[in-house]
Amino acid sequence: xxxxxxxxxxxxxxxxxxxxxxxxxxxxxxxxxxxxxxxxxxxxxxxxxxxxxxxxxxxxxxxxxxxxxxxxxxxxxxxxxxxxxxxxxxxxxxxxxxxxxxxxxxxxxxxxxxxxxxxxxxxxxxxxxxxxxxxxxxxxxxxxxxxxxxxxxxxxxxxxxxxxxxxxxxxxxxxxxxxxxxxxxxxxxxxxxxxxxxxxxxxxxxxxxxxxxxxxxxxxxxxxxxxxxxxxxxxxxxxxxxxxxxxxxxxxxxxxxxxxxxxxxxxxxxxxxxxxxxxxxxxxxxxxxxxxxxxxxxxxxxxxxxxxxxxxxxxxxxxxxxxxxxxxxxxxxxxxxxxxxxxxxxxxxxxxxxxxxxxxxxxxxxxxxxxxxxxxxxxxxxxxxxxxxxxxxxxxxxxxxxxxxxxxxxxxxxxxxxx
Amino acid sequence: xxxxxxxxxxxxxxxxxxxxxxxxxxxxxxxxxxxxxxxxxxxxxxxxxxxxxxxxxxxxxxxxxxxxxxxxxxxxxxxxxxxxxxxxxxxxxxxxxxxxxxxxxxxxxxxxxxxxxxxxxxxxxxxxxxxxxxxxxxxxxxxxxxxxxxxxxxxxxxxxxxxxxxxxxxxxxxxxxxxxxxxxxxxxxxxxxxxxxxxxxxxxxxxxxxxxxxxxxxxxxxxxxxxxxxxxxxxxxxxxxxxxxxxxxxxxxxxxxxxxxxxxxxxxxxxxxxxxxxxxxxxxxxxxxxxxxxxxxxxxxx
Ligand SMILES: Nc1nc2c(ncn2[C@@H]2O[C@H](COP(=O)(O)OP(=O)(O)OP(=O)(O)O)[C@@H](O)[C@H]2O)c(=O)[nH]1
Ligand SMILES: [Mg+2]
Numbered sequence: 001x002x003x004x005x006x007x008x009x010x011x012x013x014x015x016x017x018x019x020x021x022x023x024x025x026x027x028x029x030x031x032x033x034x035x036x037x038x039x040x041x042x043x044x045x046x047x048x049x050x051x052x053x054x055x056x057x058x059x060x061x062x063x064x065x066x067x068x069x070x071x072x073x074x075x076x077x078x079x080x081x082x083x084x085x086x087x088x089x090x091x092x093x094x095x096x097x098x099x100x101x102x103x104x105x106x107x108x109x110x111x112x113x114x115x116x117x118x119x120x121x122x123x124x125x126x127x128x129x130x131x132x133x134x135x136x137x138x139x140x141x142x143x144x145x146x147x148x149x150x151x152x153x154x155x156x157x158x159x160x161x162x163x164x165x166x167x168x169x170x171x172x173x174x175x176x177x178x179x180x181x182x183x184x185x186x187x188x189x190x191x192x193x194x195x196x197x198x199x200x201x202x203x204x205x206x207x208x209x210x211x212x213x214x215x216x217x218x219x220x221x222x223x224x225x226x227x228x229x230x231x232x233x234x235x236x237x238x239x240x241x242x243x244x245x246x247x248x249x250x251x252x253x254x255x256x257x258x259x260x261x262x263x264x265x266x267x268x269x270x271x272x273x274x275x276x277x278x279x280x281x282x283x284x285x286x287x288x289x290x291x292x293x294x295x296x297x298x299x300x301x302x303x304x305x306x307x308x309x310x311x312x313x314x315x316x317x318x319x320x321x322x323x324x325x326x327x328x329x330x331x332x333x334x335x336x337x338x339x340x341x342x343x344x345x346x347x348x349x350x351x352x353x354x355x356x357x358x359x360x361x362x363x364x365x366x367x368x369x370x371x372x373x374x375x376x377x378x379x380x381x382x383x384x385x386x387x388x389x390x391x392x393x394x395x396x397x398x399x400x401x402x403x404x405x406x407x408x409x410x411x412x413x414x415x416x417x418x419x
Numbered sequence: 420x421x422x423x424x425x426x427x428x429x430x431x432x433x434x435x436x437x438x439x440x441x442x443x444x445x446x447x448x449x450x451x452x453x454x455x456x457x458x459x460x461x462x463x464x465x466x467x468x469x470x471x472x473x474x475x476x477x478x479x480x481x482x483x484x485x486x487x488x489x490x491x492x493x494x495x496x497x498x499x500x501x502x503x504x505x506x507x508x509x510x511x512x513x514x515x516x517x518x519x520x521x522x523x524x525x526x527x528x529x530x531x532x533x534x535x536x537x538x539x540x541x542x543x544x545x546x547x548x549x550x551x552x553x554x555x556x557x558x559x560x561x562x563x564x565x566x567x568x569x570x571x572x573x574x575x576x577x578x579x580x581x582x583x584x585x586x587x588x589x590x591x592x593x594x595x596x597x598x599x600x601x602x603x604x605x606x607x608x609x610x611x612x613x614x615x616x617x618x619x620x621x622x623x624x625x626x627x628x629x630x631x632x633x634x635x636x637x638x639x640x641x642x643x644x645x646x647x648x649x650x651x652x653x654x655x656x657x658x659x660x661x662x663x664x665x666x667x668x669x670x671x672x673x674x675x676x677x678x679x680x681x682x683x684x685x686x687x688x689x690x691x692x693x694x695x696x697x698x699x700x701x702x703x704x705x706x707x708x709x710x711x712x713x714x715x716x717x718x719x720x721x
Binding site: 008037038039040053061062064065066067071075076077078079080081083088090102103105106108110117158217220222230231233234235236237239240245247248249254276277278279286288289290292303322327341343344397398401402403405410411412415 | 423424425426427428430431433434435437438441442444445468469470471472473474475485557558560561562564565567580581582583585586587588590593594596607608610612694695696697699710713714
């Protein structure tokens with residue numbers, strides 16, 4: 001096999017309805033790949049015994065909060081880490097319960113791949129649709145649909161085929177290029193790390209082998225140079241009296257020493273003098289590196305400004321059409337001046353209009369009901385107090401995303417996608 | 420390595436942590452780094468030095484001294500602050516006890532671990548710190564696995580794990596009311612092995628306690644504890660010379676050592692890679708109950 005993924009990092013998330021077996025699957029994945037420490041396993045065995053269970057309940061490996069263990073559900077996303085000789089993984093195990101959808105979005109927002117679980121007995125339910133749609137909205141390009149609890153349907157191929165064709169039908173309206181299907185039993189381990197002996201009709205690989213092999217590196221945008229300035233470094237010490245460095249993380253594109261750049265919003269031109277990672281000078285920088293850039297000319301930039309290339313610039317938008325995934329317990333209130341946090345800027349905004357809401361089951365637009373409440377996905381037009389330097393979210397996850405903050409409570413009430 | 424514009428995973432973790440640290444400096448008025456003297460807070464400090472180079476780290480190191488610290492930890496702390504030219508603020512648990520703000524625990528399980536929380540919250544209030552950066556990692560413990568990068572604390576310093584703010588992408592919302600503060604965890608996504616690999620790669624200096632050395636110890640309930648004046652003996656306990664090292668450094672009355680011959684970073688990394696017990700497996704404080712970390716974190720513990 002190729003070794004291109006060696007030492008690379010895959011961030012993935014679980015998704016699907018409550019009780020479909022997400023946490024159990026993660027527990028099983030960790031257990032069968034021997035990534036669980038003895039004291040952790042012992043603690044899980046003790047807790048399982050206390051609950052009167054015969055076997056270790058592997059979901060307790062991620063359901064770490066008292067309330068989660070008492071109720072047997074996941075409430076907030078848990079992050080777990082494991083490595084095989086072929087790859088490193090960061091897992092976000094998210095809750096299926098509709099009330100905690102915001103935590104699912106949290107876990108999925110930094111993922112390269114999502115595993116959607118579907119209970120083989122129940123097939124697609126509303127949360128399957130919602131989570132798949134959110135994954136698509138987030139621009140997750142790789143989906144693994146695990147039809148779980150195959151042990152409860154006698155490992156029957158027809159049950160599996162019915163669900164996969166229903167999902168294919170639904171997902172044709174989503175924007176996810178790579179979708180893979182695997183029949184599993186998270187409880188017993190079939191097709192998770194070890195191939196199942198009970199489903200000879202399935203000819204594909206196991207979940208783990210797929211996770212090890214899937215290639216996500218090409219998902220990054222190396223074309224459009226965007227460097228949002230996060231912090232200005234001015235040491236004002238004797239050794240570095242005139243140093244003025246612009247610190248930030250490359251959002252997209254490749255910056256090289258000597259490159260001509262334009263600073264936005266001022267439009268002033270300069271060229272890259274030096275690039276540092278810490279104290280070390282480097283020749284070039286690319287996403288997701290955190291670097292410090294100095295410029296040849298003495299122009300004054302601050303947080304929120306952006307370095308780009310002359311012939312490839314983001315839009316400067318004050319009137320913005322965007323999808324919102326609403327998370328606030330209170331619904332969208334058109335009278336509130338929500339704060340938009342976008343990249344390294346924060347600016348007041350006004351929601352001018354709700355254009356439509358998305359019906360999560362049919363993916364149709366609903367233009368009649370414009371009350372946006374918790375867990376709704378809506379398309380809105382908003383106006384900001386000053387222009388945002390933005391790209392379409394599909395092209396650029398960093399410059400195309402924003403959050404809305406309620407100025408009264410400081411809570412994050414929505415995730416926004418410029419499109 | 421960077422031929423195809425791929426970062427290896429340590430570079431990716433480093434970039435993420437530097438981003439978080441810079442975001443703290445930009446969003447908050449009075450941030451601080453909570454410096455325990457352990458390897459994780461040493462790595463955080465190293466990352467901060469990188470994030471703000473060639474300037475000095477624009478925030479103080481705050482250390483909560485239980486009065487039961489290893490001497491090596493304190494010497495290391497002072498030398499590091501001096502070398503980096505950063506301000507050092509020390510909150511003293513002894514002073515909190517002397518002021519009658521807390522009462523020293525007594526009995527066989529006595530420890531100052533929990534008392535630290537009061538001193539910590541007092542120190543935060545006195546310094547008016549609005550963001551406290553810690554070295555905790557999600558892989559340490561199941562309640563920590565739930566942490567955000569920016570973790571909100573109410574005006575009593577408490578964590579509410581059932582109502583955490585959603586944290587989308589890398590858009591951190593540090594907005595808060597006066598009196599509230601944030602705990603920030605730049606190392607959230609690092610594992611213990613990542614930390615050791617990174618320390619080796621970056622040649623980061625560590626207190627000698629992390630390396631195998633000969634020391635008088637007592638073995639209590641299967642945990643190897645360093646012999647010291649702060650650790651009253653129980654009946655039948657006699658200190659014995661052992662070859663040990665520490666995986667974490669906390670209050671010396673609760674931090675278990677492990678028997679080990681690993682006296683170089685390479686040997687330690689190899690040992691960590693092969694180990695089957697978590698690093699907090701040796702911490703008496705975590706064993707008090709199934710959710711003791713969550714309970715302490717809710718109160719405002721590190
Ligand atoms: N028979 C069988 N039971 C399973 C399987 N996978 C999970 N379960 C059971 O289904 C129940 C729910 O599993 P969890 O892993 O907690 O489900 P979840 O998707 O994480 O639920 P939330 O996080 O609350 O949304 C538990 O009782 C599991 O033991 C499976 O493959 N077969
Ligand atoms: Mg779960």
